[in-house]
Amino acid sequence: MPSSVIRSWNYDPDAARLDILFVSGRRYSYHDVPERIALGMRKAVSKGSFFNRRIRDRFRFTLER
Secondary structure, eight states: OOOSSEEEEEEETTTTEEEEEETTSOEEEEESOOHHHHHHHHHOSOHHHHHHHHTTTTSOEEEEO
């Protein structure tokens, strides 16, 4: 199901990094994200709700330019 908040996302298991591109155009990299969290996001019906519940304010991140 398409998200109204998240345009796209990608998980790098070797780096344990979750890259998220929001519809606003901002791109964030979330660090030290366990693979089980990425798998949960993949299965989530609402990516935005999953992000808010399980990722936002829980992992260190950098804003990519």
